[in-house]
Amino acid sequence: xxxxxxxxxxxxxxxxxxxxxxxxxxxxxxxxxxxxxxxxxxxxxxxxxxxxxxxxxxxxxxxxxxxxxxxxxxxxxxxxxxxxxxxxxxxxxxxxxxxxxxxxxxxxxxxxxxxxxxxxxxxxxxxxxxxxxxxxxxxxxxxxxxxxxxxxxxxxxxxxxxxxxxxxxxxxxxxxxxxxxxxxxxxxxxxxxxxxxxxxxxxxxxx
Numbered sequence: 001x002x003x004x005x006x007x008x009x010x011x012x013x014x015x016x017x018x019x020x021x022x023x024x025x026x027x028x029x030x031x032x033x034x035x036x037x038x039x040x041x042x043x044x045x046x047x048x049x050x051x052x053x054x055x056x057x058x059x060x061x062x063x064x065x066x067x068x069x070x071x072x073x074x075x076x077x078x079x080x081x082x083x084x085x086x087x088x089x090x091x092x093x094x095x096x097x098x099x100x101x102x103x104x105x106x107x108x109x110x111x112x113x114x115x116x117x118x119x120x121x122x123x124x125x126x127x128x129x130x131x132x133x134x135x136x137x138x139x140x141x142x143x144x145x146x147x148x149x150x151x152x153x154x155x156x157x158x159x160x161x162x163x164x165x166x167x168x169x170x171x172x173x174x175x176x177x178x179x180x181x182x183x184x185x186x187x188x189x190x191x192x193x194x195x196x197x198x199x200x201x202x203x204x205x206x207x
Contacts, residue, residue, distance in 0.1 A: 073192060075199040081189035087141060088178045094138045095147055097128050099171040115170035122161025139165065147174055
């Protein structure tokens with residue numbers, strides 16, 4: 001009787017494993033078919049693929065919303081989402097350093113509730129290069145997002161050590177702004193990977 005129970009249990013386990021493997025295989029086949037269909041559609045409008053000529057292709061339709069953006073479901077699109085996440089995280093780290101080591105731009109009696117902080121480029125460079133060597137690039141990027149302000153198109157060590165770097169917003173406000181961008185890019189990346197698969201062999205720590 002014990003042997004019969006054991007045999008039945010093993011049969012159930014084998015059946016469950018078989019169903020699980022079959023479901024996993026079906027999922028992989030569906031993903032492959034989806035990628036294959038997308039590739040076929042792209043090749044159909046590619047003038048450099050076999051059998052196509054420019055004359056035989058219809059005029060591509062590009063909406064204003066999609067202009068200048070990579071094709072949906074492309075490797076470039078997924079890399080763009082990852083780049084947005086990475087850059088926003090580095091800008092957040094940079095702003096945190098300025099907030100931590102900078103000084104108030106105005107004393108409380110001079111200007112009340114002014115959230116701005118200031119630090120010299122020389123001090124920031126010596127602190128931040130222990131974390132990353134992209135301090136100048138991140139400063140330029142953060143200025144584009146109107147998070148910091150400084151004079152000059154670019155900054156150079158020693159020559160511009162005296163230049164003040166001003167954090168324009170409070171750190172909690174900056175955290176909110178950049179965290180929303182990170183969350184949005186993360187959601188778009190997850191959606192793209194769910195539909196088209198991870199188009200790179202390694203995703204890194206993005207999800």
